[in-house]
Amino acid sequence: MHLPQALNALGSLLGQRLSTSKHDLDLHGRSESYFALTPPDAVAYPQTTAEVQQIVRICAEHGVPVTGWGAGTSLEGHALAVQGGLVVDFSQMDKVLEIRAADMDVTVQPGVTREALNQELRATGLFFSVDPGANASLGGMAATGASGTTSVRYGTMRENVLALQVVLADGRVIRTGNQARKSASGYDLTGLMVGSEGTLGLLTELTLRLHGVPEAVSAGVCAFGRIEDAVDAVLDTIQMGIPVARIEFVDAATAAAFNAYAGTSLPECPHLMVEFHGSPEGVAQDSARFGEIAEDHDGLGFQWSTLEEDRRALWAMRHNAYYAILASRPGARALVTDICVPISRLARAVTETQADLAQASIPGPILGHVGDGNFHSILMFDPENPAELAEAKALSHRMVQRALDLGGTATGEHGVGMGKLGYMQREHGAGWDVMTTLKQAMDPQGILNPGKLIRPR
Amino acid sequence: MHLPQALNALGSLLGQRLSTSKHDLDLHGRSESYFALTPPDAVAYPQTTAEVQQIVRICAEHGVPVTGWGAGTSLEGHALAVQGGLVVDFSQMDKVLEIRAADMDVTVQPGVTREALNQELRATGLFFSVDPGANASLGGMAATGASGTTSVRYGTMRENVLALQVVLADGRVIRTGNQARKSASGYDLTGLMVGSEGTLGLLTELTLRLHGVPEAVSAGVCAFGRIEDAVDAVLDTIQMGIPVARIEFVDAATAAAFNAYAGTSLPECPHLMVEFHGSPEGVAQDSARFGEIAEDHDGLGFQWSTLEEDRRALWAMRHNAYYAILASRPGARALVTDICVPISRLARAVTETQADLAQASIPGPILGHVGDGNFHSILMFDPENPAELAEAKALSHRMVQRALDLGGTATGEHGVGMGKLGYMQREHGAGWDVMTTLKQAMDPQGILNPGKLIRPR
Numbered sequence: 001m002h003l004p005q006a007l008n009a010l011g012s013l014l015g016q017r018l019s020t021s022k023h024d025l026d027l028h029g030r031s032e033s034y035f036a037l038t039p040p041d042a043v044a045y046p047q048t049t050a051e052v053q054q055i056v057r058i059c060a061e062h063g064v065p066v067t068g069w070g071a072g073t074s075l076e077g078h079a080l081a082v083q084g085g086l087v088v089d090f091s092q093m094d095k096v097l098e099i100r101a102a103d104m105d106v107t108v109q110p111g112v113t114r115e116a117l118n119q120e121l122r123a124t125g126l127f128f129s130v131d132p133g134a135n136a137s138l139g140g141m142a143a144t145g146a147s148g149t150t151s152v153r154y155g156t157m158r159e160n161v162l163a164l165q166v167v168l169a170d171g172r173v174i175r176t177g178n179q180a181r182k183s184a185s186g187y188d189l190t191g192l193m194v195g196s197e198g199t200l201g202l203l204t205e206l207t208l209r210l211h212g213v214p215e216a217v218s219a220g221v222c223a224f225g226r227i228e229d230a231v232d233a234v235l236d237t238i239q240m241g242i243p244v245a246r247i248e249f250v251d252a253a254t255a256a257a258f259n260a261y262a263g264t265s266l267p268e269c270p271h272l273m274v275e276f277h278g279s280p281e282g283v284a285q286d287s288a289r290f291g292e293i294a295e296d297h298d299g300l301g302f303q304w305s306t307l308e309e310d311r312r313a314l315w316a317m318r319h320n321a322y323y324a325i326l327a328s329r330p331g332a333r334a335l336v337t338d339i340c341v342p343i344s345r346l347a348r349a350v351t352e353t354q355a356d357l358a359q360a361s362i363p364g365p366i367l368g369h370v371g372d373g374n375f376h377s378i379l380m381f382d383p384e385n386p387a388e389l390a391e392a393k394a395l396s397h398r399m400v401q402r403a404l405d406l407g408g409t410a411t412g413e414h415g416v417g418m419g420k421l422g423y424m425q426r427e428h429g430a431g432w433d434v435m436t437t438l439k440q441a442m443d444p445q446g447i448l449n450p451g452k453l454i455r456p457r
Numbered sequence: 458m459h460l461p462q463a464l465n466a467l468g469s470l471l472g473q474r475l476s477t478s479k480h481d482l483d484l485h486g487r488s489e490s491y492f493a494l495t496p497p498d499a500v501a502y503p504q505t506t507a508e509v510q511q512i513v514r515i516c517a518e519h520g521v522p523v524t525g526w527g528a529g530t531s532l533e534g535h536a537l538a539v540q541g542g543l544v545v546d547f548s549q550m551d552k553v554l555e556i557r558a559a560d561m562d563v564t565v566q567p568g569v570t571r572e573a574l575n576q577e578l579r580a581t582g583l584f585f586s587v588d589p590g591a592n593a594s595l596g597g598m599a600a601t602g603a604s605g606t607t608s609v610r611y612g613t614m615r616e617n618v619l620a621l622q623v624v625l626a627d628g629r630v631i632r633t634g635n636q637a638r639k640s641a642s643g644y645d646l647t648g649l650m651v652g653s654e655g656t657l658g659l660l661t662e663l664t665l666r667l668h669g670v671p672e673a674v675s676a677g678v679c680a681f682g683r684i685e686d687a688v689d690a691v692l693d694t695i696q697m698g699i700p701v702a703r704i705e706f707v708d709a710a711t712a713a714a715f716n717a718y719a720g721t722s723l724p725e726c727p728h729l730m731v732e733f734h735g736s737p738e739g740v741a742q743d744s745a746r747f748g749e750i751a752e753d754h755d756g757l758g759f760q761w762s763t764l765e766e767d768r769r770a771l772w773a774m775r776h777n778a779y780y781a782i783l784a785s786r787p788g789a790r791a792l793v794t795d796i797c798v799p800i801s802r803l804a805r806a807v808t809e810t811q812a813d814l815a816q817a818s819i820p821g822p823i824l825g826h827v828g829d830g831n832f833h834s835i836l837m838f839d840p841e842n843p844a845e846l847a848e849a850k851a852l853s854h855r856m857v858q859r860a861l862d863l864g865g866t867a868t869g870e871h872g873v874g875m876g877k878l879g880y881m882q883r884e885h886g887a888g889w890d891v892m893t894t895l896k897q898a899m900d901p902q903g904i905l906n907p908g909k910l911i912r913p914r
Contacts, residue, residue: 100799102692102696102800102801103799103800103801104695104800105799144641145645151639155616158639158648159612159616172887173887174885174886174887174888175886175888178864178865178884179798179799179865180798180799180829180860180864180866180869181800181829181830181831182608182613182615182797182830182869182870183797183866183869184601184602184603184652184795184866184868184869184870184872184873185867185873185877185880185881185884185885186652186881186884186885186888186889186892186910187649187652187653187895187910188602188645188648188649188651188652189885189888189891191645191649192645192648192649192895195641195643195644196644200644211698212696212698215698238561239669240669241668241669241671279742281738282739282742285736285738285739338641340638340640341637342560342636342638343638344559344560372637372639373637374638374639403637407635407636407637408635408637409637409639409640411641411642412637412639412641413641414641415642416641416643420642423642424642424643427635427643428632428633428642428643428646429631430629430630430631431631431643431646432643434625434631434646435643435644435646437898437899438644438898438899440898441894441895441898442891442895453644
């Protein structure tokens with residue numbers, strides 16, 4: 001790596017938009033997770049694809065690692081420059097380029113956040129569905145294959161990215177996909193890029209699928225005496241084909257954290273939170289059918305509403321869960337686990353995880369997007385106490401092993417980054433070698449986000 | 458290529474299941490399209506993944522091309538061994554390995570056809586949704602990224618393949634994906650394999666997503682005086698979010714061909730055929746809303762039914778369209794075009810194509826999966842008259858150029874094979890080079906289905 005020469009060239013290109021200030025480096029050395037501070041050597045703030053192309057060319061020439069940065073909300077350290085080099089911060093590429101309402105799609109720059117996009121779409125009757133909770137950047141969401149509460153109905157980023165513009169490791173710019181809703185024209189490069197975590201290219205433009213704002217929305221919450229009953233109710237809902245738009249599980253500890261954080265008075269037991277989208281008659285019928293299922297599984301009364309204020313309150317709780325849980329142990333940091341299992345194994349995965357957590361000395365409330373078989377435990381540890389971090393890692397490790405034993409995946413939505421590298425061999429076997437082969441073919445120098453996703457050299 | 462040595466080794470492995478009979482070679486040298494007879498050097502009929510692995514190892518050792526064969530229903534010559542070598546016919550790998558009703562998925566061998574699978578699923582209340590018309594093999598459908606009438610609601614093969622077992626060019630066996638409904642664990646190798654047309658590996662096992670058989674189904678048909686009105690009705694239906702399960706367009710010539718073929722008495726003008734899946738109340742409401750849209754666009758009366766016999770008659774017509782159209786010109790062969798455009802450009806793409814066809818000396822009825830923006834013209838030519846084949850190719854060429862001009866794709870669902878190779882550069886530009894790079898990394902010898910999808914060497 002010839003860093004000084006690269007920084008000279010980058011400085012000529014970007015002027016003030018190349019930063020080596022300690023403040024900037026530290027800001028881009030932090031993650032929302034438990035990883036140690038990892039400041040890069042410099043931060044670039046490009047404004048155009050052409051600038052990103054020039055940046056990558058300069059870094060390629062001088063062998064300098066390049067790591068993309070969206071909103072910094074990744075939980076697996078994706079955006080940390082673990083081998084030093086340059087972080088490319090896309091916050092100044094934040095324009096919604098074109099809304100095509102008739103085609104129900106939109107083209108954006110990577111730095112647009114999902115909330116900013118939905119704000120911009122308000123007058124169109126359309127919305128962008130993928131909702132990971134955090135106000136992540138759309139580039140980061142595509143790069144990490146994000147999903148969230150609505151994926152059970154509208155899909156993850158994989159299903160919602162139609163086309164990309166990508167700067168490759170050698171500075172070439174390609175376009176993958178197009179506006180056609182389906183295509184059988186060659187390898188699915190869009191699908192290869194989504195979830196590639198910046199290791200195959202930097203995303204400089206995204207065309208995203210939009211959905212019509214439903215005519216009516218109903219949302220509700222139901223408490224259950226036992227976790228198994230709540231999970232069985234999810235299973236029945238999915239298997240009966242009730243078109244649930246969201247179906248979220250929170251355990252008793254999460255409900256208690258909500259109450260403490262937001263002054264609510266939920267019973268301190270497991271809950272399901274659901275939402276239905278459709279016509280007024282349709283959502284009423286879906287809500288009624290879900291209510292019957294909940295009753296069959298000893299639900300403690302399902303209450304639902306189509307009023308926007310009620311729904312907002314309900315989902316604000318869910319979206320604030322992470323902060324509510326963190327607030328329940330002041331000073332703690334969190335290791336957030338993320339496994340996904342076939343839905344028939346969900347009850348077993350959740351109850352075994354809960355039993356494991358019951359033996360632990362640190363708290364780990366459970367919540368998740370259970371319609372997909374995906375759930376998390378938010379393991380809180382005292383950052384001053386290495387034994388607690390070690391225990392959190394051990395609990396997370398056993399959760400992943402459990403998921404893989406049950407035919408699931410080490411990460412449902414948070415990605416590999418650094419945190420899940422150690423499970424790639426077991427999950428993919430020779431398939432991981434294939435990923436490494438693809439990486440070497442596309443980035444032979446290994447300058448794009450080194451240390452993530454693929455086998456370390 | 459050391460063919461004799463390879464055939465010796467293959468003969469020892471497979472015995473009678475390696476064939477070099479003229480009958481077998483000719484059978485595997487034909488396609489359902491206009492390509493010339495292209496017999497391979499031999500045909501293998503493996504029964505297990507281990508045999509496929511041995512076959513590929515032998516072919517790799519001796520530099521012999523390997524081309525997969527499912528049911529031979531491809532329209533772009535995918536399964537033709539254009540550089541000679543071995544065709545691997547998967548018809549003896551035709552077992553449904555495991556139906557997991559609770560997880561709503563199934564694992565099959567590649568030679569299972571979609572109709573055989575749905576037959577096997579009859580008692581489960583589940584069905585496999587992708588329906589390209591032909592009774593294709595599921596391995597072939599995954600390899601070519603097939604879709605069809607129901608994709609507007611349930612997605613294409615890309616959305617319905619959860620996991621694969623793949624034999625790579627060097628004989629390694631990998632598993633991609635797993636039973637989890639979503640995963641952010643590394644590059645989406647499943648997605649890379651779907652639509653790769655046998656150029657990156659041979660699919661030996663598929664795990665497919667199933668859907669619940671809807672409680673109620675309604676289907677109906679509506680004639681329109683003008684193509685533009687029919688297409689505008691599609692646009693409104695999609696944009697209003699009516700959850701149509703199928704929405705098919707047929708033009709006046711296709712309606713006339715139906716009448717002649719099946720003794721029906723459709724008005725000889727453009728039609729839309731639609732289907733709705735849901736609760737009895739839901740499908741009645743959806744049908745009524747579609748009826749209003751049709752009326753707004755001067756539809757000539759929308760008739761719908763929830764009776765199975767009526768629906769079967771309707772879709773039998775649609776499924777037999779290809780044969781009905783071929784029968785309308787005895788002795789003709791067909792070149793079936795396959796473009797897909799953003800839905801806002803659909804009316805323009807269809808009407809410009811119709812105007813072009815009106816000038817032609819050969820007939821080319823238009824029909825398609827218009828909810829996705831995808832449509833076909835079935836261009837019929839006299840196989841004894843080279844000028845007619847040339848005219849068909851010229852019409853197809855102009856259709857593709859039109860699709861690309863309108864921001865669409867050269868192939869919505871039939872794939873690249875040989876027929877669309879010439880458009881890859883224009884559609885993908887440097888992206889096609891990336892596909893070639895990936896191919897070279899995964900199959901450096903170029904033995905897997907050479908001559909398809911990627912840039913010829």
